[in-house]
Amino acid sequence: MKNFLPALINLIFPPLCINCNTPLIGGDKLLCSACRAQLNFIKDFCPVCGSPDSGNSCQLCSTGRFYFDGARSLFPYSMVVQNLLHNLKYNDFTGCARYLSKFIGNYLNEIEPFEDVDIITPVPLHKVKQRARGYNQSLLLACEVARWLPRPVIKDLIKRTRFTGTQTRLNRSERQQNVRNAFSLNPKYSLEQKNILLIDDVFTTGATVNSISNLLKDNGINRIYVLTIARA
């Protein structure tokens, strides 16, 4: 009887696909099967920065220095992925992280296992932003990664010391300026010679993860990997 009312509501108002608004059927969650079929892993990428289809000479790598050893993203940035990440940030965040979890598991299994990683850590939000939103979506993703790659998640390894605002309208060099010296390491951890996997939702120019990687390398971290859901 307890499940009767939600079942009835679902029958009258079936949940809609967050991308195309068609009613979800057959136990589908968040996305209909047609939209889900658009989620294809990036399989051909630059081994350093993870840019798709970069062949032998990567344009992004040729224009700047990256301090991380390897960045990877599950999907190219499409409308489906954009809607999923919007859902993760503003609506059904735990449900959406769980939804992405199986894709993360498959990615680690099929594309990049990150076997020599010791520690998983999220890109932090500034505490003002985190207080407003209530949680950090990158931490939720980091916890999902750890379900498949059983390593400790340190949620407070990196701190944002400066409020950097939204980077949406900034170009690459403006973004680099914007995030310079915006982070610090929590002195309570000593992680020299460890390998770290940094988790974020989107890789755009790489300015944020690069700034953090620079800081980590300065503090004796051995190898730094980056994993994001989307590649803009």
Ligand SMILES: [Zn+2]
């Ligand atoms: Zn759909």
Ligand SMILES: [Zn+2]
């Ligand atoms: Zn590259």
